[in-house]
Amino acid sequence: MLAFLARRALATIPVLAMVAVFVFLMLRLTPGDPAAIIAGDNANTQQVDAIRAQLGLEKPLLAQFGIWIGKILQGDFGESFFFKKTVADLIAQRIEPTLALAIVTILLAVAVAVPLGVLAAWKQNSWIDRTVMALSVAGFSVPVFVIGYVLIYVFAIQLGWLPVQGYRSISLGFGQFIERMILPSITLSVIYIALIARITRAAVLEVLGEDYIRTARAKGLSDRQVLVHHGLRAAAVPIVTVIGLGVAVLIGGVVVTESVYGIPGIGRLVVDAVLARDYPTIQAVVMVFSVVYVALNLLVDLSYVFLDPRIRY
């Protein structure tokens, strides 16, 4: 097990190195000049060149890359071109709203989707099953921003139950925090509910066909015991896998939701940074995301050991 962890930790090095090269080159190969954007529309060539020199962009690509990597290894993500702050500070400021939104969303999605999936599997081909699956297809098909604006229109504007937009830190009170979290997390969770419910249904359905389910029934256990203790427990591996992947994808997928609801999170930061060709910020955010992806994947793999005793590393 420790050997497995060590191996996986070592394996992240080439992954991150590839991501670093890729994001660095992509940014420099795409059109757009950060110096020109900072200098503004009225600047002349000398001014732009001066800014470029100041940002260190006149150096050869390899040298720029070397400097960047060297600093990262010392834990320094550099300074934003555009926001005049260190990138580390920038991310630290924006991480809370994004993390909060992601956690609330995934909790909501799991709490709704897993029971729905189990129910649909148990009542296979019944109206319950068909309804759940129809909703699931709908959940996949409707774009996030449509759901977002419909929810805002109904619950914030027409009914006035919830605020339209904004974010309030949880440290300023849970009530205000959750009030502003409800609509964004519902919006974002729809597609995950659809995904997780489908996978849960399929996984449980497969397990329900197994011999040991018949054994459990032959023991005189109640339907609920059979379904939860034997069915769901044995179907856990694919369900946890899709939840894990869901969390990973979700962190990258908050951009639209954050924009619709005016939440000052990482998603918005990325949009702003890309528009301003703010290389250090984009590079740092992408690197942080890849570390999170790798870590989540590792967590999912580790969870298998607890979910299925046949799996040993």
Next chain:
Amino acid sequence: MADAPVLEIRNLGISLPVDAERKLAVEALNVAVGQREIVCLVGESGSGKSVTALAAMGLLPRGLKPVSGEILLQGEDVLKATPQRLRQLRCTRMSMIFQEPMTALNPVLTCGEQIDEVLRAHTQLDAAERRARVLAILRQVRIDDPERVIGAYPHQLSGGQRQRIVIAMALALEPVLVIADEPTTALDVTTQAQILTLIKDLQRQFGTGVLFITHDFGVVAEIAHRVAVMRHGQLVEYGPTEEVLKRPRADYTKMLIKAVPGMTPPARGEASSRPIVVSTTGLTKAYSEGGWLRKTRTISAARDVTLSVRRGETLGIVGESGAGKSTVARCIARLVDPSSGSVTLGGEDIARLSHVRLVPFRRKVQVIFQDPYRSLNPRRTVRQSLVEGPMNYGLPRDEALARAKGLLKLVGLDEAALDRYPHQFSGGQRQRICIARALAMEPELLIADEPVSALDVSVQAQVLDLIEDVRKRLDLAVLFITHDLRVAARVCDRVVVMRRGEVVEQGPTAELFRAPKQDYTRQLLAAAPGREWRFGETAAS
């Protein structure tokens, strides 16, 4: 009440789904199990024996419905019982033991938990009392180390131990009736003997009535007080074991009993002077696991195996699961690469030939696999499966097709079979197709890896006859792998006994069965169920 049967099935009818080949899975069935009695329900696949068992437990799959009759458990009709009442009855008054203990146990729960569940569902005992009870029942099913087994997961136990866990679950609350559905079919012969003894002993100790479902007349002879023979959902014959086995009345029963191969090998001609087709010397296949940052562990699936097969001869490899039989066969066919030793085919050592240089040799060795349901590609017609191999070796299509037609005739199938898909055939027919497919390559060595163990006994006899016939007609060398000593006795000229990857003993079949030299061979022969009944030889009369 003393002599009243614990289970009485009266005029039972169970309907199949509308699109099935017949209307009723079970028709007008009358069978009873008395107290302290073992009744065997015998039949081939599709005879309705398992459906009957599931109906008694209230576990019929969707689509099957009881349409007539009653199933009385101590006088109470379980077909009329509410779901709650059925749950109460299960495990307390009637229990079931399943065929395959690996799949019958939940892989993600410990064995202790799974037995404990029975007690939690049906008793008011507290945790400590339940644990004591679980330990006691584990000792009763003769589990050596119950403290350890309680915390073990099913995959950490052997097949025999797993089946003991299933039996422990079934008997935990001492039900009056136990329904055992082929409980030893998935087990090795020595384990089977132990489990049969265990079931008999516990049945006597608890005074349980047992409805024992099997397709194996050896097992019937070993365990049954009375026998009910079923075919196509109907009762064909019903009576005391002695009666039915010695003086079967129904033709179907006679045929079934006759189809069971005897334990005494028939006399066979000498083949010792014929040329050797394939031979191995010191053949070893080792798997190693671990490596980087971990200790390497080497497991020998086959160790130092030396054998040879002559033209026109059938060499059997017998042994229990994990003995290395299939590994040896796969090394000879080069489906896996041997670790060391040699495999000589046509005068050349092929053990380490590269895959490119192996191509001309591939044609000479062909394999028939165990499960004809899985060894034919379901998306290809029989024609495609039969012509593919020869055409791959350069035979023009029309010649390959002509050969395929000839072979279908040889294996007893109609030419019309060519354009059909595997799922349109029965198991026995599919195995015939597999044999034709192997023969299409005009091999010198035919490897048959448990070719009949997935088949019903009557079909089994036909397929064995076919393999014998083909061997004689085409003068083939056959390497026949089986765990079933009766089958080995029937078709093999010589037999190699394997255990844990090594050859224990080899010699001419008749000699080895009559006077085994090694203890292990003796154990194996002694474990064959119903060995004192001379099936196959006398029952024909």
